[in-house]
Amino acid sequence: xxxxxxxxxxxxxxxxxxxxxxxxxxxxxxxxxxxxxxxxxxxxxxxxxxxxxxxxxxxxxxxxxxxxxxxxxxxxxxxxxxxxxxxxxxxxxxxxxxxxxxxxxxxxxxxxxxxxxxxxxxxxxxxxxxxxxxxxxxxxxxxxxxxxxxxxxxxxxxxxxxxxxxxxxxxxxxxxxxxxxxxxxxxxxxxxxxxxxxxxxxxxxxxxxxxxxxxxxxxxxxxxxxxxxxxxxxxxxxxxxxxxxxxxxxxxxxxxx
Amino acid sequence: xxxxxxxxxxxxxxxxxxxxxxxxxxxxxxxxxxxxxxxxxxxxxxxxxxxxxxxxxxxxxxxxxxxxx
Numbered sequence: 001x002x003x004x005x006x007x008x009x010x011x012x013x014x015x016x017x018x019x020x021x022x023x024x025x026x027x028x029x030x031x032x033x034x035x036x037x038x039x040x041x042x043x044x045x046x047x048x049x050x051x052x053x054x055x056x057x058x059x060x061x062x063x064x065x066x067x068x069x070x071x072x073x074x075x076x077x078x079x080x081x082x083x084x085x086x087x088x089x090x091x092x093x094x095x096x097x098x099x100x101x102x103x104x105x106x107x108x109x110x111x112x113x114x115x116x117x118x119x120x121x122x123x124x125x126x127x128x129x130x131x132x133x134x135x136x137x138x139x140x141x142x143x144x145x146x147x148x149x150x151x152x153x154x155x156x157x158x159x160x161x162x163x164x165x166x167x168x169x170x171x172x173x174x175x176x177x178x179x180x181x182x183x184x185x186x187x188x189x190x191x192x193x194x195x196x197x198x199x200x201x202x203x204x205x206x207x208x209x210x211x212x213x214x215x216x217x218x219x220x221x222x223x224x225x226x227x228x229x230x231x232x233x234x235x236x237x238x239x240x241x242x243x244x245x246x247x248x249x250x251x252x253x254x255x256x257x
Numbered sequence: 258x259x260x261x262x263x264x265x266x267x268x269x270x271x272x273x274x275x276x277x278x279x280x281x282x283x284x285x286x287x288x289x290x291x292x293x294x295x296x297x298x299x300x301x302x303x304x305x306x307x308x309x310x311x312x313x314x315x316x317x318x319x320x321x322x323x324x325x326x
Contacts, residue, residue, distance in 0.1 A: 019323020
C-alpha cells in the first residue's frame with residue numbers, strides 16, 4: 001500500500017502527523033517520532049527565554065531533512081494573534097505551512113470558528129498553506145475550504161482528552177463533502193481511535209498526547225503507525241454491511257444430523 | 258534606552274541594530290524569528306534594522322507542542 005497523503009501538492013509517506021510536546025525528554029520524543037514513521041511534526045512558536053539560554057533546542061532532536069515542521073498557533077485566542085504567530089513561525093521555520101489554531105474556550109480548548117475563518121482568509125491571501133484546527137462541524141469545514149484552507153482538521157474530542165471520536169457521523173459527513181484532505185486532529189487516546197478515524201475516511205490523523213503520555217511512548221507510536229495504516233486499508237477495502245441478525249458463513253446444506 | 262523585549266521593559270545601550278541586540282542577548286539568530294513593532298523582520302534585514310527607544314521586540318523560537326497550550 002504505497003498511496004501517499006498529498007496536501008497542497010506536497011507528498012507525505014505517512015498519514016500520521018505527530019506533536020512534539022509533553023514528552024519526558026527530547027530523546028524519548030525523537031525515538032517515538034522514529035517509531036511513528038511520521039514525516040511531519042507540529043511545533044509551537046514561543047518567546048525565547050532571554051534570562052535562561054542554557055536549555056537544549058527542540059530542533060536538535062528533529063531531523064528536518066526527513067521530517068517537515070508544521071508550526072502551530074497554539075495558545076492564540078484571536079485571529080490577530082494567530083496571524084502574528086503564523087508569520088513568526090514562517091520566518092523561524094522558513095516554510096509557509098501553518099497549523100492554524102484559534103482557541104475560544106480555556107476549559108475545552110474548542111476553536112473559535114469565527115476568528116479561525118478570519119485568520120484563514122488573511123493567511124491564505126498572504127500565501128500560507130493553512131491547515132485549520134476546527135470543530136467537527138461540516139458547515140464550518142466547508143467554509144474553511146471555501147476560504148482556501150489546504151486541509152481541514154476536525155477534532156475527534158477535546159485536545160488531550162483521549163476520549164476517542166465522539167461524533168463519528170460528523171466525520172463521515174465531512175468526508176462526503178470535502179474536496180481537501182481531512183486530518184483528524186485531537187481526541188485520539190489509543191490505537192483503535194486512530195484506526196476508526198481512518199476507517200471513517202480521514203486522510204490522516206494528528207496526535208500528541210496519546211503518544212507522549214502513554215506508559216511506553218515509543219511502543220504507542222508504533223501502534224499508531226500500524227493503526228493508521230490498518231484503518232486506511234480497511235477504508236479503501238470497503239467494510240461489509242451491518243445486519244441485525246446472524247448470517248451463517250458455513251454452508252447450510254449437508255449438515256450431519 | 259528602554260525597549261519592550263518579549264513583554265518586559267529592558268534597558269539596553271542604544272541605539273543599536275537588531276543584529277547587535279541578538280549578539281548582546283546571546284541568541285543564535287539562525288534559530289529564532291523576530292518581530293519589531295509588530296512587523297516580522299526578515300533575517301537578511303537584521304543588520305539594517307535600527308532599534309529605537311520604546312521599540313517593541315518579540316524574539317521567538319520553536320518549542321515542543323502539539324496543540325494548545
